[in-house]
Amino acid sequence: xxxxxxxxxxxxxxxxxxxxxxxxxxxxxxxxxxxxxxxxxxxxxxxxxxxxxxxxxxxxxxxxxxxxxxxxxxxxxxxxxxxxxxxxxxxxxxxxxxxxxxxxxxxxxxxxxxxxxxxxxxxxxxxxxxxxxxxxxxxxxxxxxxxxxxxxxxxxxxxxxxxxxxxxxxxxxxxxxxxxxxxxxxxxxxxxxxxxxxxxxxxxxxxxxxxxxxxxxxxxxxxxxxxxxxxxxxxxxxxxxxxxxxxxxxxxxxxxxxxxxxxxxxxxxxxxxxxxxxxxxxxxxxxxxxxxxxxxxxxxxxxxxxxxxxxxxxxxxxxxxxxxxxxxxxxxxxxxxxxxxxx
Amino acid sequence: xxxxxxxxxxxxxxxxxxxxxxxxxxxxxxxxxxxxxxxxxxxxxxxxxxxxxxxxxxxxxxxxxxxxxxxxxxxxxxxxxxxxxxxxxxxxxxxxxxxxxxxxxxxxxxxxxxxxxxxxxxxxxxxxxxxxxxxxxxxxxxxxxxxxxxxxxxxxxxxxxxxxxxxxxxxxxxxxxxxxxxxxxxxxxxxxxxxxxxxxxxxxxxxxxxxxxxxxxxxxxxxxxxxxxxxxxxxxxxxxxxxxxxxxxxxxxxxxxxxxxxxxxxxxxxxxxxxxxxxxxxxxxxxxxxxxxxxxxxxxxxxxxxxxxxxxxxxxxxxxxxxxxxxxxxxxxxxxxxxxxxx
DNA sequence: TTGAAAGCGATACCAC
DNA sequence: GTGGTATCGCTTTCAA
Numbered sequence: 001x002x003x004x005x006x007x008x009x010x011x012x013x014x015x016x017x018x019x020x021x022x023x024x025x026x027x028x029x030x031x032x033x034x035x036x037x038x039x040x041x042x043x044x045x046x047x048x049x050x051x052x053x054x055x056x057x058x059x060x061x062x063x064x065x066x067x068x069x070x071x072x073x074x075x076x077x078x079x080x081x082x083x084x085x086x087x088x089x090x091x092x093x094x095x096x097x098x099x100x101x102x103x104x105x106x107x108x109x110x111x112x113x114x115x116x117x118x119x120x121x122x123x124x125x126x127x128x129x130x131x132x133x134x135x136x137x138x139x140x141x142x143x144x145x146x147x148x149x150x151x152x153x154x155x156x157x158x159x160x161x162x163x164x165x166x167x168x169x170x171x172x173x174x175x176x177x178x179x180x181x182x183x184x185x186x187x188x189x190x191x192x193x194x195x196x197x198x199x200x201x202x203x204x205x206x207x208x209x210x211x212x213x214x215x216x217x218x219x220x221x222x223x224x225x226x227x228x229x230x231x232x233x234x235x236x237x238x239x240x241x242x243x244x245x246x247x248x249x250x251x252x253x254x255x256x257x258x259x260x261x262x263x264x265x266x267x268x269x270x271x272x273x274x275x276x277x278x279x280x281x282x283x284x285x286x287x288x289x290x291x292x293x294x295x296x297x298x299x300x301x302x303x304x305x306x307x308x309x310x311x312x313x314x315x316x317x318x319x320x321x322x323x324x325x326x327x328x329x330x331x332x333x334x335x336x337x338x339x340x341x342x343x
Numbered sequence: 344x345x346x347x348x349x350x351x352x353x354x355x356x357x358x359x360x361x362x363x364x365x366x367x368x369x370x371x372x373x374x375x376x377x378x379x380x381x382x383x384x385x386x387x388x389x390x391x392x393x394x395x396x397x398x399x400x401x402x403x404x405x406x407x408x409x410x411x412x413x414x415x416x417x418x419x420x421x422x423x424x425x426x427x428x429x430x431x432x433x434x435x436x437x438x439x440x441x442x443x444x445x446x447x448x449x450x451x452x453x454x455x456x457x458x459x460x461x462x463x464x465x466x467x468x469x470x471x472x473x474x475x476x477x478x479x480x481x482x483x484x485x486x487x488x489x490x491x492x493x494x495x496x497x498x499x500x501x502x503x504x505x506x507x508x509x510x511x512x513x514x515x516x517x518x519x520x521x522x523x524x525x526x527x528x529x530x531x532x533x534x535x536x537x538x539x540x541x542x543x544x545x546x547x548x549x550x551x552x553x554x555x556x557x558x559x560x561x562x563x564x565x566x567x568x569x570x571x572x573x574x575x576x577x578x579x580x581x582x583x584x585x586x587x588x589x590x591x592x593x594x595x596x597x598x599x600x601x602x603x604x605x606x607x608x609x610x611x612x613x614x615x616x617x618x619x620x621x622x623x624x625x626x627x628x629x630x631x632x633x634x635x636x637x638x639x640x641x642x643x644x645x646x647x648x649x650x651x652x653x654x655x656x657x658x659x660x661x662x663x664x665x666x667x668x669x670x671x672x673x674x675x676x677x678x679x680x681x682x683x684x685x686x
Numbered sequence: 687t688t689g690a691a692a693g694c695g696a697t698a699c700c701a702c
Numbered sequence: 703g704t705g706g707t708a709t710c711g712c713t714t715t716c717a718a
Contacts (some may be wrong), residue, residue: 006463008695024697034703051464055402056695059710064398066445071436086429090450093414102409102466104447107433108440120349121394122711123445231633257633260603264635288601290574292607308709336456351711362689367713377687399711402694465695 007050016041017046027052066124067096067313068104069306070138072131073258083282084256085130085304088152091306092128099314101125114139126313128152128306132163143335152305152311153202153216154326156333162316164308164327168203168282171298171331172210172252173217178296178333179250180218183342184278188241189224190234190253190262197226207254207282223248229255238265249342250278256300259283259291259338274340293337301329350393358391359384370395409467410439410656411447412649413481415474427599427627427645428473431495434649435471435493442657444468455484462490469656471495471649475506477543493656495648496545497669505659507651507670511546511625514641514674515553515595516560518623521639521676522593523561526685529619531584532567533577533596533605540569550597550625566591572598581608592685593621599643602626602681617683628677636680644672 009027013020018037025033026041044050058064069092071085089105096103104124106176108114115138118124125148129138132153133150142149144161151163179187187213192204215222223245225237234255241248242265251262259281263273273279273293283286288295312325356363361380366375368588369384387393401407412435414428432448432543435528439446449469451457458481461467472481475496485492485567486503491573503663515532522530535547566588577598584591585608594605602624606616614620616636624631624640631638656666 006465009697010695020696021698021705021707022703023706028697032703037703040450049459049463053402053695054464054466055398055407056465056710057697059396059402059694059712060696060698062710066447068445071433086432089432089448092415093448093450097449102411102445102447104409104445105436106440107436116392117394120392122349122399123397162618172574174365231635260633261635290603292604292605293576352713353711363712364689364691365687368688371713375687380687396711399694400713402696402710403712403714405694574705 006205007048009052011048012041012044012050013223015199016044062246063317064122064125065100066104067092067310067330068106068118068124068127070110070127070129071107074184083330084300087286087302088130088282088306088309091308092302092310093302093306095307095310095314099169099311101310101314103310110138112137115141116145116147119145126150126317128309134202134205144261148313148316150309150316152309156200158324158326160324162178162312162325164312164325164329165202165304165323166282166300166305166329167331168206168254169210169213171208171282172254173214174298174331174333175209175252175282176214176218177280178280178335178339179252180220182250182278182339184250185218185220185254186245186248187220187223187250188245188248190237190241190251190255190258191224192254193228194226201224211252229257231261234258234261235265235268238262239268242266242271248277248337250280252280253279253292256283256301258297259288263291273338278339280339288334288336291338296339297334299332299334301332307331350391352393352395354391355384355387355393359387378628387426406660407465407468408443409445409447410435410653411449411461411467411470413453413470413472414448414450427643429628430629430645431473431649431652432634434646434651435653436649437646438650438653438657442654444582444653444657445654453481457479458484459490460486469660471494471652471656475545477545477548481652489605491656491659495652497510499543501669502666503667505655505668507648507655507668508545509643509648509672510674511549511597512553512556514625515550515597516557517641517674517676518595518625519554519557519561519563521562521623521678521682522595522621525593525621525682527593528561528563528685529588529591530563530566530593530595531588531591533580533584533594533598533601534567534569535597536571537569546597554595572600574604577601577604578611581605582611585609585612585614591620593623593682596622596624598624599626599630602631602638606634616681621682621685623682631677631679639679639682640677642675642677644675648672 001081009020009023013023026038093103127149129151132151134156139155154163154165191207196204197208227233227237266277271277282300283297284300288297352363352366357367358653366384369381436446470492472494477499479498482653497506497508534550539547570576570580609620616622617643625643626640627643631640
């Protein structure tokens with residue numbers, strides 16, 4: 001708090017020659033106040049720059065108006081966080097600010113205890129979970145204890161849970177549809193590490209299901225690598241794919257940054273995008289613009305998701321009695337210059 | 344707050360058959376409590392999973408234990424935020440968590456009023472400012488009103504202010520020293536837009552001073568472009584530089600992402616990095632690894648800066664009476680594969 | 687060593 | 703319309 005004199009509602013009351021109750025009524029826009037009184041009090045308030053003490057209001061109200069985002073410092077498989085995650089954060093922060101909630105970031109690893117304590121000690125009213133697993137102890141714990149929260153991502157069993165998630169399965173399918181529509185048949189798929197699927201990490205699982213569906217739908221021959229996002233891994237996997245199937249004409253990647261590295265790998269083999277190989281990814285628009293050529297991609301609207309998630313959380317907190325909300329983002333194909341018709 | 348029954352200190356007192364005061368003493372680790380009493384009470388606390396109500400504690404204490412980072416949604420010149428800024432955020436969040444402060448992100452534009460109100464309404468105890476200008480009304484306002492804050496960046500007049508900043512001037516100088524040491528003489532400089540310098544934006548100003556110093560130190564001929572960070576702008580500027588001075592053998596850039604685009608521009612003219620042109624930037628290590636080849640760069644340790652900034656803020660809040668702290672990060676050259684000896 | 691009670695700054699119920 | 707007062711959950715004198 002600043003060192004300048006800070007006023008209380010009692011000061012205002014005294015200066016205006018009214019009672020605290022009256023000032024409180026005015027602060028809260030109640031109607032049963034004489035206009036003259038209201039004017040006088042508001043005059044004083046403006047004069048001394050009084051602002052009600054938020055902590056006190058909230059103690060009284062039994063709410064904190066604090067929301068938090070549980071931010072995973074490392075993604076599963078130790079992928080360092082990427083720009084996508086900033087977008088989640090900023091979207092969430094924007095939605096919170098709009099409704100006058102303070103929005104905090106929790107980056108320390110949580111335990112059962114520390115998670116529950118956030119609620120028990122009234123540090124927050126609710127929180128947003130990211131990097132959700134098919135079986136996620138955090139979701140189970142919070143659900144069992146009736147702690148308000150929403151997820152970016154989803155579990156296997158979402159009974160009673162609120163979430164917003166990308167429809168990765170359809171996203172991958174959409175990418176393949178686009179390529180097949182351009183005449184491609186020999187299409188390689190770069191997915192997340194198989195290990196992540198086994199751990200039940202949503203994006204990995206759903207993307208893989210999308211891949212299987214795409215293979216079936218279009219009767220394509222399997223051709224894929226499951227790999228991490230490091231530059232080195234992406235490059236190696238791409239080269240392997242080229243060795244395995246030198247005739248491949250297109251690549252689908254689910255990695256946020258991968259295309260930059262895929263392009264490099266292709267160059268090594270003397271291939272240019274999109275003339276000698278089409279390339280499409282699931283990524284954020286901002287990243288898509290960075291690469292050269294700009295990437296055709298299925299959008300990953302992280303900012304909007306963070307924003308929506310917090311709105312959903314606030315709805316839930318304000319007692320909107322609606323049953324759990326499950327929001328699934330449909331894929332949105334953005335065509336740039338990294339894909340071209342075959343031939 | 345969760346819907347589960349939530350206990351108060353009075354519940355604990357009742358269950359343990361002692362007074363509220365006693366429980367409070369135990370919670371606060373006071374020593375004048377009979378061991379037997381202490382044990383019994385702690386037993387109860389553990390049993391029911393009681394956690395003191397943070398809001399109430401803080402109201403009582405007159406502190407919020409909330410810190411905030413004023414996050415600029417757009418950099419000056421409308422550069423969209425970049426990964427560096429995530430690092431600031433995460434570093435700051437980590438430091439706050441360590442000291443048990445809640446850390447919030449404020450992304451809405453602030454006015455004089457809203458800024459002061461954060462303190463007046465006891466939403467926060469202090470804040471971190473980013474994107475600081477040479478003459479920054481926010482810093483002036485907060486200083487005049489004795490509101491605790493620290494800056495990432497600095498003003499022209501830092502009397503009474505706390506900050507941590509990169510020494511951009513030395514950073515640029517270091518980059519030039521490295522290149523000159525490798526035998527380069529025809530070195531181009533890619534700086535921030537001149538407009539930003541005129542607006543007194545720190546990094547732009549100090550980087551430019553570093554450039555001027557480097558020219559003088561090594562008696563180099565001026566060769567530069569001042570440009571925005573968009574892919575298009577960087578590419579165009581690079582091509583212009585190549586046209587102006589086809590013999591240039593090295594480029595220094597202060598743009599976070601630029602190297603990716605500079606490399607592309609060079610390729611267009613049939614030049615490879617580092618064989619046909621050396622390239623060095625001021626950037627975060629994570630970004631440096633992304634490019635191909637990995638970039639030689641002067642490190643921009645954003646995470647550490649965010650971390651330090653919050654530590655400094657907390658020191659200030661906890662009444663460490665030290666005079667204002669001015670921390671300047673010395674340049675740290677990280678040699679990778681984008682620079683090579685001339686010839 | 688322990689307990690009673692005042693108070694942090696606001697809100698809301700109940701009289702007048 | 704307005705004011706008095708209990709209350710939110712906790713900490714801290716002050717007495718006992």
